[in-house]
Amino acid sequence: MNTTLPMLRDFSDHFSPIVVKELRQGLRTRFFTSALILFHTFIILLLVSVTYGAPLEAVNGIFWGIAGFMLLAVMPLRGFAALHTEATDGTLDMLTLTSIASFRILYGKWVALYSQALLVAGSILPYMVARYFFGGVEILQEVVALVMLALGSGVITAALLAFSSQGPLLLRIFLALCIGAGAVPLGFFTAFLVSASQADSLVREFFALDLWEQCSLIGGILALVVYAVYYFLALGASRIAPPSENHSTLKRLIALAVHGALMVTGLLLCFLNTDPRVAFWAFIPLMFLTLIVCMDVLTEEMPRYPTAVVALARRGRFGRLAGRLLYPGWASGVMFSAVMCGMALVILAGITWKSSSVDWDTGPFPHFLCLFLAVFVPVILCINRTNIFANWWVVQLCSVFLGILLSMFCHTMNARDLGVLGIFTPITSLFGVECVNYSRRGSVMFLGCMFSAVWLLVAMLRAASNFSTYTTLEREELELAGQEPSSHS
Helix, strand or coil: CCCCCCCCCCCCCCCCHHHHHHHHHHHHHHHHHHHHHHHHHHHHHHEEEEHHCCCHHHHHHHHHHHHHHHHHHHHHHHHCCCHHHHHHCCCHHHHHCCCCCCCHHHHHHHEEEEHHHHHHHHHHHHHHHHHHHCCCCCCHHHHHHHHHHHHHHHHHHHHHHHCCCCCHHHHHHHHHHHHHHHHHHHHHHHHHHHCCCCCHHHHHHHHCCHHHHHHHHHHHHHHHHHHHHHHHHHHHHHHHCCCCCCCCHHHHHHHHHHHHHHHHHHHHHHHHHCHHHHHHHHHHHHHHHHHHHHHCCCCCCCCCCCHCCCCHHCCHHHHHHHHHHHHCHHHHHHHHHHHHHHHHHHHHHHHHHHCCCCCCCCHHHHHHHHHHHHHHHHEEEECCCHHHHHHHHHHHHHHHHHHHHHHHHHHCCCCCCHHHHHHHHHHHHHHCCCCCCCCHHHHHHHHHHHHHHHHHHHHHHHHHHCCCHHHHHHHHHHHHHHCCCHCCC
């Protein structure tokens, strides 16, 4: 009896067709093969230089510099124009006409791109073992550094893939630069982990923790990475989905759960520790995630079809009331963003209240309050009327530019008191308060927070005036379902 297994010549039928399609195309591209060959060539030449007397510290630094650049920049950049290319070539319309959901399209592309990044990360392992025999290498720290780079590569790939749905090239380049700036701390942490002498004490402190604390820390990092990847993919899916679909309700419910868990974790860290500043470990990721969520929901187009509200419209008065928070569109996004920002500020309020060395006026609370309230300004100001997503970023960039001009003028003309002119917008308030004398910063920051709250109030009023769109769609959906709208009002 012949027990020889047949040679595997193609992907299994269990794989998603999108994954198979992207893997076939990606592994055969010249970019991937050329990058992989150049990467291994540089690494081999680098290891050969050790045999000729090259210093090990310099070799280790260059090794991780090349590895970090490959995993955090080169491989994720393959998703820079993935959706835009599909749209311009007409293949994206063909995919959306099939039974494949928009999220599955994004997920399949991400799996294909990230699998290639993991292939590169796996190919680094033999060189790590070789460097271990050369000496001067802590294998545990190196493995942790590689895992961190691999996780970061997954998040960056998802973000670039999501933003590739945007048409303007300059906007995509700017977003890619913002993502790159966000990846810089991860690169520095990796360099610190593999080269700095303090990394040994960091590892010892980690193993000194209790088992449940170690598991909680590792599980929390993995959970945040999974959530960030999911949210970016959901963001991109909502941009390419047909207008009749609702990709926002589930995304917002998951965001409420994750942000609520982070808020509770931050409050526990604040009130159960002698040093309340430990809660910043929960506040910092919550802050970045909140800004991303607010940017997303505040740039959603208003729904045009009753199918976008069917999930909640048929659940009675409570469902329709919850829809004002969970329906797709920027109008409900204003209310949802206010809740998200409030969750993050609760942690900061707890830190400020419990810490006797932190002042309410000059401490971090009013600064972060202005930062969160800045997300609502583009709801009022419309510079780009054709692209609500681009308008959000243009308004924020203009605010930063005006703040920089105000700061330069105050310092150049030695007119520090004119920094009070920045109180009219949240971003310029942050620049203006740094210009005035320290004794006046509390009052200037208070005025800046008051004017920033006005932007939020006006944004809520504008959103409430657009709730009639949801009411109309709900009425149409109830009529299609054969129910009397008056019985549910």
